[in-house]
Amino acid sequence: MMIDEFVTYETAVTQTLNQHVSVRSFLDKPVSDEMLHAILNAARRSPTSSNMQTYSIIVVRDPETRQKLAVLAGNQKHIEECDVFVGFLADLNRLGIASEMHGETLAKSLETTLVSTVDAALVGMSVQTAAESFGLGAVMIGGMRNQPHKVAELLGFPSGVYMVFGMSIGWPAADPPAVLKPRLPESLVIHHERYDPTDPISRIAEYDATLADYYGQRNQNTAAWSGPIAQRLNKPRRPHLRQTLEAMGFHFD
Ligand SMILES: Cc1cc2nc3c(=O)[nH]c(=O)nc-3n(C[C@H](O)[C@H](O)[C@H](O)COP(=O)(O)O)c2cc1C
Known part of the structure; x- marks a missing residue:
């Protein structure tokens, strides 16, 4: 680009x-x-x-x-x-x-x-x-x-x-806060022409460190990105959602 x-x-x-x-x-x-x-x-x-x-x-x-x-x-x-x-x-x-x-x-x-x-x-x-x-x-x-x-x-x-x-x-x-919550590295999110699957792990680890630093400077005891994601998504979230939305008139097939 x-x-x-x-x-x-x-x-x-x-x-x-x-x-x-x-x-x-x-x-x-x-x-x-x-x-x-x-x-x-x-x-x-x-x-x-x-x-x-x-x-x-x-x-x-x-x-x-x-x-x-x-x-x-x-x-x-x-x-x-x-x-x-x-x-x-x-x-x-x-x-x-x-x-x-x-x-x-x-x-x-x-x-x-x-x-x-x-x-x-x-x-x-x-x-x-x-x-x-x-x-x-x-x-x-x-x-x-x-x-x-x-x-x-x-x-x-x-x-x-x-x-x-x-x-x-x-x-x-x-x-407004002087420093905004950092986002994932640009190279991990924006792909050019073809999806780039190269080495996501090191870039995720890099973001974990950046976010941990951001939270640390605010004395926020919040773990960085990949750990909470792993914990949050190790089982389906809102498992009844499909059934509930179907009962409310939405279709999934
Ligand atoms: C679809 C959607 C749902 C969200 N739901 C909640 C919510 O229920 N409660 C909340 O406090 N924040 C909610 N958020 C805000 C996100 O937590 C927030 O956008 C994210 O942590 C990034 O922080 P920032 O928006 O301050 O940059 C939601 C954001 C989106 C996009």
């Missing part, structure tokens, strides 16, 4: 992306409806598969509902303490209605499950970036998939709708 070393490739968008950090602690200060509207509607420009727009967004401000969502996500306090919680939903319900309008039945499949989940994820990422561009802080909440049926019941989802992840949004309680 040719890189022009005399030019700095930077825009407001890349600046925002380069400053990203998940924020879990918020000021008691409202995010205005107008600002939220601007964020959500900018994010709605995100690409979606075949323009099917197979997602919905749910905004939850009510403290009591957020408290219940916090419990469902495994007691994640920031869902209660943020100003606004936003959920990103895979939504096959609307496609089913559109099909019925033309006397057809929506053929659900693994593909519709993936398409709706990907669409929801893309709009969610755009919301995070747009929110951060306004100086807001946010953290995505995959914990919404701990008990997706209870989330659906609480928020009144019809069949064919599940929350892929949520997001706590608010004004950050602290200044």
Whole structure:
């Protein structure tokens, strides 16, 4: 790849992306409806598969509902303490209605499950970036998939709708950290022309050391990357998820 070393490739968008950090602690200060509207509607420009727009967004401000969502996500306090919680939903319900309008039945499949989940994820990422561009802080909440049926019941989802992840949004309680959490080495993640399988172990070990150093400097007693991954993924996570999502109207074949 040719890189022009005399030019700095930077825009407001890349600046925002380069400053990203998940924020879990918020000021008691409202995010205005107008600002939220601007964020959500900018994010709605995100690409979606075949323009099917197979997602919905749910905004939850009510403290009591957020408290219940916090419990469902495994007691994640920031869902209660943020100003606004936003959920990103895979939504096959609307496609089913559109099909019925033309006397057809929506053929659900693994593909519709993936398409709706990907669409929801893309709009969610755009919301995070747009929110951060306004100086807001946010953290995505995959914990919404701990008990997706209870989330659906609480928020009144019809069949064919599940929350892929949520997001706590608010004004950050602290200044952004001087040093951001290091990512995996670029050479391990970005491949050119062909996937490069060469010597991943030494580069993973290199990242383990970098991350251990990062946590160590913050007095965070968190083990580095590969160890926790190995422990976390030595058995299937959320083993009931397929069964639950099938009962909620999603197909996996
Ligand atoms: C899909 C998704 C789900 C996530 N779920 C949670 C969550 O439930 N709780 C949480 O505290 N952080 C969650 N995170 C945030 C990640 O932990 C965080 O992005 C990662 O550790 C990198 O840190 P950084 O975003 O501060 O750079 C989630 C992130 C993603 C992309």
